[in-house]
Amino acid sequence: MEVKEVVSILNAKVICGKQYLDKSVDFGFASDLMSDVLTLDADNILLITGLSNLQTIRTLEMSDICVVILARDKKASKGMIELAIESDLLIIETEKSMFKTAGLLFEAGLKSVY
Amino acid sequence: MKIIDLVNKLGLEILSGENGLNRTVSGGYTSDLLSDVIANAQENNIWITLQTHKNVMAIASLKDLAAIILINGNKPEEDTREQSNIENIPILGTKGNAFETSAKIYELLNNE
């Protein structure tokens, strides 16, 4: 699924990385614990999280995850956006809950990592 | 939909609080941040999380949640289990992750 499709399903806001909207993602993962995210092995993961801090972006960088959806109306800070741009990452914001975001994207064909 | 229906349809493991299985679920809430659940979860939500420590049950009780689902094969601590039995708020388990579990419950509740 292309990231732009994700954005349209959620009616979400792209904060940075607009040039990567054609990127494709295969798997969805939902967690607020970065320790959990750091254990993943799959490629082409889209992360859904309600944790919005610099470590969210660092975790993406280390895990080779290119797209994050900040759910629950969480906003990316200036520092987060700077780090994300430096590492070519996409940040997307939605006011929807993690629960609903997962539901809508799974329905649209995003797979589960395990 | 009742908790017991979700248990049967998704093959969830009943870990404690069996007397609460007839509670009605109004929706789902997926979160691992306790402060967020305190602020944003709604009454009769089923809470999907990987947090296992005992505050989880205190929050479920405070917010009058329908049940807790522990993902990734996580198991509750003993005192959490006891509290769940006292409060009649079931703790359920799955080997699945939060994304998949949330999505399947979302689907079931939507097609009710």
Place this chain on the structure above:
Amino acid sequence: MVEETISLQYKIDGGDFKKAGYASSQIKKRLQKLNIHPKVIKKIVIALYEAEINVVAYAYDAVIRIEIGNETVKVKIKDNGPGIQDINQAMEKGYSTASSKIREMGFGAGMGLSNMKKNSDKFDIKSKINEGTEINIINYRINIKNENN
């Protein structure tokens, strides 16, 4: 091909969550310039990042030393800190002494050390109470051009 070992060193302060990951990020960028396979880089930087988070969460300060050779990438993380009471217990998945502050930051689920081990070809940890903890990690180097060998 003869190649010199590259040594890098970083100092990390405890308590500063904003800076956690800076060293790992710098090291990742350096490794990416060396033609090392992305999967190997990912293993190294995830273990390093987990280590940085541990230092920030539990220790006073630490030194990270990394040696990139032809065959291996060696990482040493040596901290000044309270040390670990029971290493076997700390290695268990789910065991954690993290404060609620750390948990609300998205860490402290008791998965860090076991994940570091998972991402290491060789993993060694030793600790002394009231002195600190030293972790040594070795990963075998695989270069992109050697992928199909």
